[in-house]
Amino acid sequence: MGAQIKHINIKGVEIPLIFEKENSLPILNLQLVFTNSGYMQDEDKSGLVSLSTKLLNEGTKKLGTTKFAEELENSAISLHASNGFETLVIELSSIKDVHEKSLELLKTLLKDPNYDEKVLEKLKTLQIGSLKRKENDFDYIAEKNLKEIIFKGSALENPSSGTIESISKIKLNDIKTFLTKSLDLNNLIVVVGGDFAYDDIVNKISDTISVLAEKNKNKTKKIKISQKSETKEIIKETQQAYIYFGSPFFVDVKDEDKYMAKVASFILGGSGFGSRLMEEIRVKRGLAYSAYGYISVNKSYSYFTGYLQTKLESANEAKDLVVSLVNEFVKNGVTAEELESAKKFLLGSEPLRTETLSQRLNRAFTLFYRGLEQDYNEKELEKIENLKLDDLNKYIKTHDEIEKLSFSIVRK
Numbered sequence: 001m002g003a004q005i006k007h008i009n010i011k012g013v014e015i016p017l018i019f020e021k022e023n024s025l026p027i028l029n030l031q032l033v034f035t036n037s038g039y040m041q042d043e044d045k046s047g048l049v050s051l052s053t054k055l056l057n058e059g060t061k062k063l064g065t066t067k068f069a070e071e072l073e074n075s076a077i078s079l080h081a082s083n084g085f086e087t088l089v090i091e092l093s094s095i096k097d098v099h100e101k102s103l104e105l106l107k108t109l110l111k112d113p114n115y116d117e118k119v120l121e122k123l124k125t126l127q128i129g130s131l132k133r134k135e136n137d138f139d140y141i142a143e144k145n146l147k148e149i150i151f152k153g154s155a156l157e158n159p160s161s162g163t164i165e166s167i168s169k170i171k172l173n174d175i176k177t178f179l180t181k182s183l184d185l186n187n188l189i190v191v192v193g194g195d196f197a198y199d200d201i202v203n204k205i206s207d208t209i210s211v212l213a214e215k216n217k218n219k220t221k222k223i224k225i226s227q228k229s230e231t232k233e234i235i236k237e238t239q240q241a242y243i244y245f246g247s248p249f250f251v252d253v254k255d256e257d258k259y260m261a262k263v264a265s266f267i268l269g270g271s272g273f274g275s276r277l278m279e280e281i282r283v284k285r286g287l288a289y290s291a292y293g294y295i296s297v298n299k300s301y302s303y304f305t306g307y308l309q310t311k312l313e314s315a316n317e318a319k320d321l322v323v324s325l326v327n328e329f330v331k332n333g334v335t336a337e338e339l340e341s342a343k344k345f346l347l348g349s350e351p352l353r354t355e356t357l358s359q360r361l362n363r364a365f366t367l368f369y370r371g372l373e374q375d376y377n378e379k380e381l382e383k384i385e386n387l388k389l390d391d392l393n394k395y396i397k398t399h400d401e402i403e404k405l406s407f408s409i410v411r412k
Contacts, residue, residue, distance in 0.1 A: 002364075003020040003361060003374065004198075006019065008190070008205075010209060015188050016189045018192070020193040020361055022193050022194055022195055025194075027194050028092070028194040029092075029193045029357060030103075030192045031091045031192070032090040032092075032188060033188070034090075034183060034188055034218075035086065035087055035188075035218070036087075036221070037049070037086075037087060037088040038084045038087050040156075041155070045162075045170055046167075047161055047167045048162070048175070048178055049160070050160050052088075053083045054081075054127075055123060056109065060109055060111075060112040061115055062112055068109075071105060077105065078091070079091070079106060079109065083160075088183075099194075100204065103208045106208055111211045115172060115176055117172055141234060142242040142409065142410045144159050145234060147159075149226060149232055150225055150246045151223060151226070152226055156223055182218060184214065187216075190209070192361075220299070222300055223301035225246075225247075225248040225302075226406065228404070228406075229405055230406045230407075233408075233411060234409070234410045240309050240311060241309065241312050242409065242410040242411075243307065243309070243318060243409050244305070245305065245408075246405070247401065247403065248401040249399060253371070254372065257395060259384055260391070261297065262346070263342050263343075264295065265293075266342045266345070267342050268293055269306050270293065271342070272292070275292075276334075277291045277306065287314050287317065288309055289309065291308035293326075308322075315411050323405055330402060333389075334396070346381070346384055347381055
């Protein structure tokens with residue numbers, strides 16, 4: 001039947017609810033998605049949202065970390081919080097027989113997070129330890145430095161996990177303030193599926209989330225990508241060069257021609273073997289084991305980015321080659337063979353993207369969140385199937401902003 005989009009009223013707030021009935025398995029799959037509550041809300045406290053999310057995985061103040069975890073484990077319940085740039089998600093899954101207990105545990109977590117100084121100090125110690133280990137993770141360093149360049153002046157400029165200095169300064173009250181502000185009915189979208197009648201499960205979920213406040217709505221923050229080409233190099237004791245690159249790509253999630261960005265991204269560098277970057281950099285010249293580049297389209301930002309590793313002596317050649325390949329891509333577009341190959345893969349792989357309940361619910365949420373109709377993917381595939389070579393190449397030519405490449409390189 002597919003997912004249904006409905007709304008439930010809690011404390012006067014109309015909350016979107018995405019529901020799909022799944023008869024084949026006796027399970028509950030529930031996600032509470034808090035929009036505009038990812039690490040875009042870090043502001044001057046880099047790593048705050050990451051730490052706050054981790055604290056939600058430490059049980060309740062009353063039961064503590066261990067006893068809460070035992071309650072989950074004894075009934076094979078999974079309850080986990082995570083965050084991205086735009087959203088904070090609390091996901092609950094269980095078998096049908098224990099769904100009432102699982103919802104009650106979720107309710108207690110929402111009411112009573114484990115706000116404990118010792119818990120926070122443990123999380124900070126673990127986070128700082130992880131950050132120290134990343135000091136020798138050259139992929140991490142190169143990617144972090146690239147984001148500092150292209151997302152300068154925004155929350156994306158800083159790593160989601162924070163820095164050693166910023167994590168050490170975060171207080172328990174900072175986390176309380178963030179979670180109180182973000183875990184609010186005004187920010188919430190409910191995503192649920194399983195072997196349940198709609199009215200039955202919605203009544204139970206309504207009771208669970210009624211403990212949330214209805215006082216704050218976080219605002220969307222649009223991110224501007226730098227149009228200034230820059231290169232940042234870091235010298236480390238490494239046996240190879242790590243090259244990350246990025247540039248603006250102006251496209252909105254609701255643009256009618258966004259499907260052409262998807263095809264162009266696939267051909268340029270998103271498809272692995274067969275992509276323009278992989279074929280020219282690895283296959284023909286042997287400069288790298290792998291080379292990728294893709295267009296990332298999100299609600300708050302979009303851009304082109306990619307990466308490769310190469311021999312130290314080949315770093316400059318590889319960097320120059322990326323520039324020339326992108327410039328040539330804009331100037332001359334793609335070939336008929338590349339377009340046909342992309343069509344076959346994108347059309348042929350579509351059934352694999354909706355095999356499971358979780359995949360279908362995630363797709364339904366993404367479409368709703370981005371303001372798109374639920375049949376958007378079917379229409380997009382039809383557009384891709386009918387896409388003409390000249391139209392795609394004209395589209396690519398109009399996006400010459402992709403040529404404004406910035407580089408972050410770690411080398412010896």
